[in-house]
Amino acid sequence: MDVFSRDVLVVGGGGAGLRAAIAVAEANPRLSLAVISKVYPMRSHTVSAEGGAAAVIKPEDSFDEHAYDTISGGDWLCDQDAVEAFVKEAPAEMLQLEHWGCPWSRQPDGRIAVRSFGGMKVERTWFAADKIGFHMLHTLFQTSLKYDALQRYDECFVTRLLVDDGRCRGVVAIEVATGRIFAIAAKTVILATGGCGRVFPFTTNGAIKTGDGMALAYRAGAPLKDMEFVQYHPTGLPFTGILITEAARSEGGWLLNKDGYRYLQDYGLGKPEPKPVLRSMELGPRDRLSQAFVKEQEKGRTFEGPYGHYVHLDIRHLGEELIDRKLPFVRELCRKYVNLDPVKEMIPIQPVVHYMMGGIHTDIHGATPLPGLYAAGEVACVSINGANRLGSNSLTECLVFGARAGRAAAGFAAEQKESNPAVFAQASDEQKRLEESLLRKTDGKERIASLREEMQKTMEACAGIYRTGAALQQAAQDLHQLQERFHDLRLEDHSYTFNTELTGALELSFMLDVGEAIVASALARRESRGSHQRTDHPQRDNEKFLAHSLAYRTPEGLPRIDYLPVTITRWPPGQRVYGK
Amino acid sequence: MGSREKLPPTVTLAVTRYRPEEESEPTLQTYEAPYRKDWVVLDALNYIKDKVDGSLSFRWSCRMGVCGSCGMMVNGEPKLTCAAFLSDYLPGPIRVEPLQFFPIVRDLVVDMTDFLHKLKKVKPWVVREEERPLSEGEYRQTPEQLDIYKQFSMCINCMLCYAACPIYGLEPGFVGPAAIALAQRYNLDSRDIGAQERLDILSGKDGIWECTFVGECTKVCPKNVDPAGAIQQYKLTGAAHWFKSVLLPWGRK
Numbered sequence: 001m002d003v004f005s006r007d008v009l010v011v012g013g014g015g016a017g018l019r020a021a022i023a024v025a026e027a028n029p030r031l032s033l034a035v036i037s038k039v040y041p042m043r044s045h046t047v048s049a050e051g052g053a054a055a056v057i058k059p060e061d062s063f064d065e066h067a068y069d070t071i072s073g074g075d076w077l078c079d080q081d082a083v084e085a086f087v088k089e090a091p092a093e094m095l096q097l098e099h100w101g102c103p104w105s106r107q108p109d110g111r112i113a114v115r116s117f118g119g120m121k122v123e124r125t126w127f128a129a130d131k132i133g134f135h136m137l138h139t140l141f142q143t144s145l146k147y148d149a150l151q152r153y154d155e156c157f158v159t160r161l162l163v164d165d166g167r168c169r170g171v172v173a174i175e176v177a178t179g180r181i182f183a184i185a186a187k188t189v190i191l192a193t194g195g196c197g198r199v200f201p202f203t204t205n206g207a208i209k210t211g212d213g214m215a216l217a218y219r220a221g222a223p224l225k226d227m228e229f230v231q232y233h234p235t236g237l238p239f240t241g242i243l244i245t246e247a248a249r250s251e252g253g254w255l256l257n258k259d260g261y262r263y264l265q266d267y268g269l270g271k272p273e274p275k276p277v278l279r280s281m282e283l284g285p286r287d288r289l290s291q292a293f294v295k296e297q298e299k300g301r302t303f304e305g306p307y308g309h310y311v312h313l314d315i316r317h318l319g320e321e322l323i324d325r326k327l328p329f330v331r332e333l334c335r336k337y338v339n340l341d342p343v344k345e346m347i348p349i350q351p352v353v354h355y356m357m358g359g360i361h362t363d364i365h366g367a368t369p370l371p372g373l374y375a376a377g378e379v380a381c382v383s384i385n386g387a388n389r390l391g392s393n394s395l396t397e398c399l400v401f402g403a404r405a406g407r408a409a410a411g412f413a414a415e416q417k418e419s420n421p422a423v424f425a426q427a428s429d430e431q432k433r434l435e436e437s438l439l440r441k442t443d444g445k446e447r448i449a450s451l452r453e454e455m456q457k458t459m460e461a462c463a464g465i466y467r468t469g470a471a472l473q474q475a476a477q478d479l480h481q482l483q484e485r486f487h488d489l490r491l492e493d494h495s496y497t498f499n500t501e502l503t504g505a506l507e508l509s510f511m512l513d514v515g516e517a518i519v520a521s522a523l524a525r526r527e528s529r530g531s532h533q534r535t536d537h538p539q540r541d542n543e544k545f546l547a548h549s550l551a552y553r554t555p556e557g558l559p560r561i562d563y564l565p566v567t568i569t570r571w572p573p574g575q576r577v578y579g580k
Numbered sequence: 581m582g583s584r585e586k587l588p589p590t591v592t593l594a595v596t597r598y599r600p601e602e603e604s605e606p607t608l609q610t611y612e613a614p615y616r617k618d619w620v621v622l623d624a625l626n627y628i629k630d631k632v633d634g635s636l637s638f639r640w641s642c643r644m645g646v647c648g649s650c651g652m653m654v655n656g657e658p659k660l661t662c663a664a665f666l667s668d669y670l671p672g673p674i675r676v677e678p679l680q681f682f683p684i685v686r687d688l689v690v691d692m693t694d695f696l697h698k699l700k701k702v703k704p705w706v707v708r709e710e711e712r713p714l715s716e717g718e719y720r721q722t723p724e725q726l727d728i729y730k731q732f733s734m735c736i737n738c739m740l741c742y743a744a745c746p747i748y749g750l751e752p753g754f755v756g757p758a759a760i761a762l763a764q765r766y767n768l769d770s771r772d773i774g775a776q777e778r779l780d781i782l783s784g785k786d787g788i789w790e791c792t793f794v795g796e797c798t799k800v801c802p803k804n805v806d807p808a809g810a811i812q813q814y815k816l817t818g819a820a821h822w823f824k825s826v827l828l829p830w831g832r833k
Binding site: 493501 | 599600601602618629630631633634635637638639640641642643644645646647648649663685686687689691692693696699700703704705706711712714717718719720721722723725726729730733734735736737762766769771772
């Protein structure tokens with residue numbers, strides 16, 4: 001087996017991964033550095049982000065305001081030291097991206113323009129019309145090409161982390177095009193593989209978001225933090241789950257039930273005004289808006305369509321000129337995918353799984369408890385997002401904590417000696433596992449797609465917007481059975497060349513592990529906070545649960561849940577007040 | 581489409597199969613998939629992969645026309661299959677093949693490493709004499725200055741323009757529409773001074789002069805980038821540079 005060696009290896013080539021890699025190259029150009037990704041970096045899911053990225057820029061804004069919005073938006077589960085570092089470093093990261101060429105939208109005099117966003121009290125969301133994720137990713141990718149020290153392993157799928165003597169020492173991967181299995185011994189590994197929306201059946205997330213990095217870390221002994229917190233975005237297109245950006249509401253769009261009524265006024269989110277009001281109504285936080293949808297549905301005030309219940313997002317009153325200038329992608333997506341023009345017609349929308357607040361437990365520098373292993377972006381949980389992330393904080397998080405993880409990993413790598421040869425034995429074990437249990441496996445009767453569908457249905461039934469202990473308990477059993485059935489998988493493709501059935505099987509296996517961690521964490525948290533709403537425990541319980549859950553994988557494979565206190569610096573837990 | 585119109589229950593897809601370990605050349609294999617009004621070609625391919633034949637290989641991810649993964653030839657035209665509705669190809673059969681002019685890796689998957697080399701060669705990053713410290717804030721850029729290059733910044737690297745370009749089909753060395761459009765994206769950015777550094781590759785033997793302005797690249801672009809326009813535009817500036825450097829070698833470029 002080929003074994004390569006790198007000082008720093010970044011797994012994942014999206015916003016966080018590329019930012020981390022550039023930070024490594026700039027911090028210490030002498031380090032050998034590589035980015036390994038299962039797709040070409042510009043295919044990464046950062047590309048789909050639309051609305052913008054938050055950072056204080058206006059004179060009337062302040063770091064404390066951004067911090068408070070983030071902490072109250074997260075229902076006080078954010079670590080406040082992390083949030084303070086985040087809001088302070090955010091503007092420089094945004095400017096850095098500007099210096100690298102990101103085509104930010106501008107004011108007439110050439111300065112950066114900002115827009116309002118849900119749960120934010122001041123306009124601080126930088127944007128590039130409604131395609132900021134796309135522009136951020138391509139700016140980072142194209143900029144990364146100028147660093148000759150940065151080597152890439154494109155379309156290489158990481159299957160396992162190598163751990164020896166309590167330290168992460170590299171990875172085993174498959175080059176998808178050829179099926180070649182190889183190892184990279186690395187002094188530090190940074191995981192930046194994104195979230196796991198595909199654990200659910202209805203999601204804005206691309207096909208590639210299968211929780212790979214979360215499962216890799218979990219299997220290697222690092223805990224997953226706050227996995228019960230799953231964000232439903234309130235405005236997805238039925239059937240496809242395509243995201244209609246929150247910017248549609250920040251520009252002044254309304255949410256209307258089947259009677260044409262702006263129903264959010266019934267859910268403690270303020271009074272309807274013709275113009276958008278910050279931290280009010282349609283500019284409330286995502287968790288509250290998605291919960292309000294379910295209540296409306298229960299009252300029979302939603303529409304029923306072939307793909308479930310829906311309500312309307314109305315942006316007609318914004319006018320064609322504004323829509324084309326600030327929301328062109330919304331118009332393009334509506335025309336192309338639901339055959340309607342939002343200039344003239346209302347958009348059918350329903351809540352859709354969008355983002356994982358939880359992820360691999362890291363400290364404020366992106367370090368996980370496993371020495372040598374770092375994580376940043378959606379795969380990680382620092383935590384700045386707490387129980388509910390505010391829109392436009394995640395792209396900024398990719399940059400701020402991507403850069404932090406890169407710098408920290410570069411520092412750690414520079415202090416290490418050559419890596420331990422014990423990992424080579426592990427690497428050949430992994431090669432044997434991949435070949436025997438998957439590539440050359442000819443028996444078995446379970447189809448990947450059937451198991452995946454059952455897993456997704458199970459997750460939606462138990463871990464959706466509202467949850468109960470009984471449903472979660474049932475789901476834990478069902479997932480365990482799916483894990484058993486996974487061993488009886490039938491693979492039809494035994495080719496070494498671009499075998500997507502093999503990668504599909506590996507992804508399913510990652511998702512089953514991550515799904516179990518989500519369910520176990522949700523079952524253990526007997527309170528309601530942010531996006532985690534337990535109808536059998538409807539109150540927030542700061543006495544018992546002002547704490548992060550940590551899911552550890554036990555030797556038997558099942559998760560064990562532990563807790564870690566939340567770091568409170570200056571904002572003691574209070575009530576989340578919107579619309580006032 | 582009227583609701584009374586009778587819709588076919590299924591649609592036939594003729595899909596390229598090629599496994600280099602087993603076959604010496606690509607063949608077409610026929611599959612049936614359910615017909616649904618709101619299904620795209622990619623949905624049908626996923627149906628086939630999930631329910632019928634797990635060994636079919638293709639790339640896809642976002643399913644909203646922005647990641648650029650799922651470009652294929654649909655009935656002979658380069659398309660993003662996530663935006664190619666089955667209803668536009670009735671009654672079928674629908675021919676789905678890998679993007680032409682690229683080496684086939686397997687089934688519907690092509691090798692696009694050539695593009696990645698070319699992309700790097702055009703230096704698609706901001707070139708400046710001196711970096712301004714972040715503490716001095718942003719480089720001012722008016723909406724009008726942004727508009728000059730914005731369109732060329734919308735390229736998603738989906739490779740449809742290369743599959744549409746007859747020149748690329750004949751001369752694989754040609755830098756090609758997307759890479760030239762992206763070079764021009766930076767050349768036209770008020771924050772960049774790298775046009776001179778990009779001149780050699782763009783005006784060289786595999787650069788813009790290869791293009792005979794067929795314009796197919798612009799027609800197939802799913803993001804309304806106008807690579808043909810970028811090339812025409814560059815020919816004007818490139819010609820000026822060439823004139824100055826060859827005929828007036830003592831002059832300032």
